[in-house]
Amino acid sequence: DQQVKQNSPSLSVQEGRISILNCDYTNSMFDYFLWYKKYPAEGPTFLISISSIKDKNEDGRFTVFLNKSAKHLSLHIVPSQPGDSAVYFCAASVRGSQGNLIFGKGTKLSVKP
């Protein structure tokens, strides 16, 4: 049973437009959510996070939205740039669970010039 689901394996967006990456979760105990970005042949790098007590967190071009009732979060990238082309992983954890992060399968974003 996947606790964190990213149902879109890939997404293609034109440069300058908005990229929206989606993530659903099933475990209502999750209280902290993160997005990681991964380039080929590199390790994942932290992008942005959100606590379950919030519904939005913004950092420059990146905004994460959390809808707890729907158990859904999304990452918005505005405007999208070719350098944003990467695989994006959604991850979730329960505070106090020794930091264990449960990852989704990832969405490959391609931003075309």
Add this chain to the structure above:
Amino acid sequence: NAGVTQTPKFRVLKTGQSMTLLCAQDMNHEYMYWYRQDPGMGLRLIHYSVGEGTTAKGEVPDGYNVSRLKKQNFLLGLESAAPSQTSVYFCASISGVTEAFFGQGTRLTVV
């Protein structure tokens, strides 16, 4: 700052051979993790450690052993490699907050 360093970066093993992957972090983090990444599967937790001398099983622990003799190092061992263990392995460490820092990965092929 080195952050999290994994060695080796690449390795080819024959079925039945053994090897150890080393993860070293210089951030004084308590928690360390080993993940494997397979196509279409995301990152799956193999084993983790919440401090020196402690280890615990993750989602996919079978066929692997780990040790955390020093706080800065977390070793992942394969006693008898199998083709199903062909994967990219990532080590991560974490502070008290939930953000994890990852190494660059070890690409392992078992033939």
